[in-house]
Amino acid sequence: METSVNKNVYKVKKDSAFDRLDPSELVFKIISYTFVIVFAILCLYPLVYCLSGAISGAEAVENGDIILWPVDVQFDAFAAVVSNRTFWIAYCSTIFITLYGTIYAMILSVLGGYALSRKNMFGNKFFNFLLIFTMWFTAGTIPMYLNYADTRDFFTSIGIADQKWTVVIAMGMAAFNIILLRNAFESVPKEINEAAIVDGANDFQIMSKIAVPMSKATIATVALFYGISRWNGYFWASRIVQNSNDQPLQVYIQSWIAVYTDPDRVPVSYDTYSEMSIVYSMIIAAIIPILIIYPFIQKYFAAGVNMGGVKE
Numbered sequence: 001m002e003t004s005v006n007k008n009v010y011k012v013k014k015d016s017a018f019d020r021l022d023p024s025e026l027v028f029k030i031i032s033y034t035f036v037i038v039f040a041i042l043c044l045y046p047l048v049y050c051l052s053g054a055i056s057g058a059e060a061v062e063n064g065d066i067i068l069w070p071v072d073v074q075f076d077a078f079a080a081v082v083s084n085r086t087f088w089i090a091y092c093s094t095i096f097i098t099l100y101g102t103i104y105a106m107i108l109s110v111l112g113g114y115a116l117s118r119k120n121m122f123g124n125k126f127f128n129f130l131l132i133f134t135m136w137f138t139a140g141t142i143p144m145y146l147n148y149a150d151t152r153d154f155f156t157s158i159g160i161a162d163q164k165w166t167v168v169i170a171m172g173m174a175a176f177n178i179i180l181l182r183n184a185f186e187s188v189p190k191e192i193n194e195a196a197i198v199d200g201a202n203d204f205q206i207m208s209k210i211a212v213p214m215s216k217a218t219i220a221t222v223a224l225f226y227g228i229s230r231w232n233g234y235f236w237a238s239r240i241v242q243n244s245n246d247q248p249l250q251v252y253i254q255s256w257i258a259v260y261t262d263p264d265r266v267p268v269s270y271d272t273y274s275e276m277s278i279v280y281s282m283i284i285a286a287i288i289p290i291l292i293i294y295p296f297i298q299k300y301f302a303a304g305v306n307m308g309g310v311k312e
Contacts, residue, residue, distance in 0.1 A: 047287065054078060054280035061274035076270070077277035081285060089245060090252035091285075093164055094231060097248055101168045101230040106223055108173045113181030114207045128182075135175050148240045163246040167237050171230070177222045184218035185211045224297045231290060253282045 048068060053061055057072025065071055081087055115121055116128055139147075152166040188211050196206050212219065234250040241247050247255075259265065260275045 047284075050280045050283045054277050054284055056273075056277065058270055058272060058274040058277070061276055074272045077273040077281045078285075080273075080278055081281040087249075087252065087282065087285075090247055090249045093246055094249040094286075095289075096164050097167050097233070097237070098227055098230040100165075101171060102223055102226045104168055105171070105173045105177075105226045105230075106219070109178050109181055109222060109226075110207075110212065110219070112173070112178045114185050114203075114211055116178070116182045117185035117211075118203070131175050131178060144236075145239060148236060152240055161243075163241045163243050164248075166240050167230075167233070167248070170240065171233070171236070174225070174229075177225055180218055180222055181215070184215040188214050220297050224294070227293075228290065249282075249286050253279065253286065256282065 045068075049066065052066050052068065052070040054077055055073050055075060056066050056070040057074055060066055060071035112131075116124065116131065118124065121127075138144075148166065148170040151170040152163060155161075155163075155166055155169075185207075192210055192214075193206055196210055201209070232250060233248065234254060237248050238251045238254070241251065256279050260279060
């Protein structure tokens with residue numbers, strides 16, 4: 001008897017939920033869900049295609065027979081990438097740039113965001129305007145290149161030949177990320193800051209023990225932004241880094257693509273895999289760390305953007 005009543009109650013609740021939807025809302029949900037599903041498929045397809053191209057046979061890749069699933073499965077291309085010493089040197093360079101570049105940018109961004117969030121700071125409005133001004137009007141490609149090149153020459157002049165540090169230092173921080181952190185620090189209740197000041201805390205203690213712990217979601221989101229930009233960085237790294245041993249992974253992969261897509265080049269034939277299968281294998285190997293790390297940070301993403309993007 002009780003089970004029957006519970007089923008009837010659940011049915012009433014279910015029916016009432018559907019009844020509350022207007023026809024326009026129902027149409028909107030159908031269109032939005034369809035759009036999200038199609039967009040997810042479009043984002044996932046290149047990854048699936050690269051994986052299929054990496055493990056497909058030479059004839060299938062060269063003839064364009066791969067649409068979705070692999071043909072004539074082999075793993076020799078992955079084995080060739082794993083045994084490529086230069087590939088792992090570039091991989092380590094990318095890890096170096098991503099790790100130290102993210103730490104360096106986060107230190108500057110947290111300090112800058114906290115300083116700009118203090119209303120009593122001298123010239124607060126002026127410095128906030130300068131920060132936003134850089135988002136409206138950028139210096140341009142040539143001034144940025146000259147700045148990066150001068151940074152590289154300066155490190156060389158003081159005896160630092162490792163050009164990976166040039167990418168780490170020269171890339172610096174992004175104004176948008178500083179604004180996210182500034183808004184997150186401003187959302188911390190001022191009563192907490194005032195209580196800390198009464199207890200004798202200075203600005204550094206308030207930042208490190210109150211503002212930063214209460215803005216973990218935004219900090220994790222900004223760190224994700226910096227990490228992905230450093231990991232996928234190609235253009236400026238290709239222009240700044242002249243030493244082949246310091247080139248990051250994306251530059252190394254692009255060099256292989258340029259060689260294999262050269263129309264005047266005579267292609268090299270392998271027994272079981274195509275030349276492009278090596279490139280596909282490198283791309284898959286380059287994506288793996290992001291696929292591993294991203295799910296752990298994703299839970300902070302929506303909360304971090306909402307906290308840092310809305311100013312009360």
